[in-house]
Amino acid sequence: MTDTKQRLIDGTLTVLRDHGITGISARTIAAAAGANQALVFYHYGSVDELLAAACREATASRVAAYAQRFDAVTSLRELLAVGRELHAEELRQGNVSVLAQLLAAGQRSERIAETTAAALRMWVVEIEKVLRRLLIGSPVAEIADVPGLARAVSAAFIGLELYEGIDEAGAGRALEAIDQLAVLIEVMDELGPIARRALRSRLKRVAR
Amino acid sequence: MTDTKQRLIDGTLTVLRDHGITGISARTIAAAAGANQALVFYHYGSVDELLAAACREATASRVAAYAQRFDAVTSLRELLAVGRELHAEELRQGNVSVLAQLLAAGQRSERIAETTAAALRMWVVEIEKVLRRLLIGSPVAEIADVPGLARAVSAAFIGLELYEGIDEAGAGRALEAIDQLAVLIEVMDELGPIARRALRSRLKRVAR
DNA sequence: GTCTATAGTAGGATAGAC
DNA sequence: GTCTATCCTACTATAGAC
Numbered sequence: 441m442t443d444t445k446q447r448l449i450d451g452t453l454t455v456l457r458d459h460g461i462t463g464i465s466a467r468t469i470a471a472a473a474g475a476n477q478a479l480v481f482y483h484y485g486s487v488d489e490l491l492a493a494a495c496r497e498a499t500a501s502r503v504a505a506y507a508q509r510f511d512a513v514t515s516l517r518e519l520l521a522v523g524r525e526l527h528a529e530e531l532r533q534g535n536v537s538v539l540a541q542l543l544a545a546g547q548r549s550e551r552i553a554e555t556t557a558a559a560l561r562m563w564v565v566e567i568e569k570v571l572r573r574l575l576i577g578s579p580v581a582e583i584a585d586v587p588g589l590a591r592a593v594s595a596a597f598i599g600l601e602l603y604e605g606i607d608e609a610g611a612g613r614a615l616e617a618i619d620q621l622a623v624l625i626e627v628m629d630e631l632g633p634i635a636r637r638a639l640r641s642r643l644k645r646v647a648r
Numbered sequence: 649m650t651d652t653k654q655r656l657i658d659g660t661l662t663v664l665r666d667h668g669i670t671g672i673s674a675r676t677i678a679a680a681a682g683a684n685q686a687l688v689f690y691h692y693g694s695v696d697e698l699l700a701a702a703c704r705e706a707t708a709s710r711v712a713a714y715a716q717r718f719d720a721v722t723s724l725r726e727l728l729a730v731g732r733e734l735h736a737e738e739l740r741q742g743n744v745s746v747l748a749q750l751l752a753a754g755q756r757s758e759r760i761a762e763t764t765a766a767a768l769r770m771w772v773v774e775i776e777k778v779l780r781r782l783l784i785g786s787p788v789a790e791i792a793d794v795p796g797l798a799r800a801v802s803a804a805f806i807g808l809e810l811y812e813g814i815d816e817a818g819a820g821r822a823l824e825a826i827d828q829l830a831v832l833i834e835v836m837d838e839l840g841p842i843a844r845r846a847l848r849s850r851l852k853r854v855a856r
Numbered sequence: 857g858t859c860t861a862t863a864g865t866a867g868g869a870t871a872g873a874c
Numbered sequence: 875g876t877c878t879a880t881c882c883t884a885c886t887a888t889a890g891a892c
Contacts, residue, residue, distance in 0.1 A: 444876080462669060462756045464870085465866075476877060481734045482876080486869085540752065543668050543811070547667060553814045556814050562819075580832060585824060588823075588825030589825040595807040596808070602751040603799070606761045606768070613804065614800035615800070617797040642834070686859075686860085690885080757857075
């Protein structure tokens with residue numbers, strides 16, 4: 441990848457961070473990249489295509505950077521801690537809510553929707569791996585669909601990132617509350633047989 | 649409110665639903681409203697101001713429509729059911745993800761960010777009331793910050809709405825998983841004294 | 857209050873020189 | 875590969891007729 445192609449991708453991410461999806465244009469991207477506006481079309485054909493490339497690249501590099509950290513996670517609270525770390529680092533680096541912004545843009549363009557779905561799937565795969573490992577022998581795994589749970593975690597994370605953009609204090613409080621909730625689930629796990637028995641009888645009652 | 653002013657608001661919501669925030673302009677709104685483009689500026693001064701008015705109006709009416717249903721909720725799973733109902737009805741009516749789209753736009757405009765934060769706060773207030781009522785005497789309330797939890801629930805809901813826009817099946821699966829998780833928490837509540845004791849000792853260990 | 861017309865600006869995209 | 879120049883379209887916003 442030539443220097444300019446990469447700079448255009450970085451510029452795209454910068455604009456996304458500073459002005460959101462509504463601030464995106466070939467001209468704003470080129471300005472942020474220190475490149476000529478025409479190069480967006482020369483290298484990528486269209487703004488949407490550059491947006492898609494930036495989304496792929498940013499997600500792939502973040503997922504790769506966090507794969508080991510996910511592997512090292514041994515509890516739900518640790519998973520949440522890695523999530524918060526990830527979020528804090530994205531804030532610092534300026535990759536914040538790229539996915540959130542593209543999720544919003546996906547409403548307009550099928551092309552963007554596809555790319556964003558693929559990017560999100562990369563995160564879901566990682567989280568699913570972690571959850572599957574963590575929940576072995578847990579009552580949670582007995583009743584909850586792990587792939588579904590991984591999707592819920594990913595979507596919720598993105599909602600929190602968006603929320604953070606408009607109410608930082610509120611988002612912080614939300615994260616604290618989730619952290620406290622994770623303790624609950626861990627306790628549930630530790631209860632082991634008792635919980636499991638209660639759960640089974642309860643499940644019979646709700647009769648799904 | 650005159651007929652045209654209202655139609656412009658409805659048109660704004662229609663465009664938001666069909667094309668997302670990136671599809672918003674005075675012209676697209678006017679077309680959807682069956683009105684003249686200049687009337688956007690006559691009645692609202694600017695597109696952003698109309699966007700803000702639409703956000704306020706849509707949220708206020710939805711919150712009012714769901715206030716009674718929230719009041720009737722007696723369990724976490726019922727709360728989730730109301731949430732899913734709300735989501736389904738928004739899908740049908742076309743108010744989907746107005747907040748999500750404006751959350752994304754809030755990155756660009758302080759004006760929009762403020763309005764969106766205020767709208768979200770309306771939902772948070774309702775959810776906080778429900779949670780506070782549901783969690784009386786529950787171990788959850790003993791450790792988790794209820795206002796924080798209400799914010800987490802709201803943000804997660806919005807993340808799921810956005811996710812639904814790009815992967816309907818995945819979002820459905822996520823919601824099912826959350827539903828199953830809610831059973832867990834209810835069981836935890838029913839365990840009562842045992843769970844509470846385990847929780848307290850556990851809390852001492854994590855020593856927050 | 858609503859319309860037409862229009863000024864002025866920003867954006868997507870391409871042609872062609874270098 | 876990169877630049878300038880440019881076309882065309884779409885946008886915001888306002889002026890002024892009705």
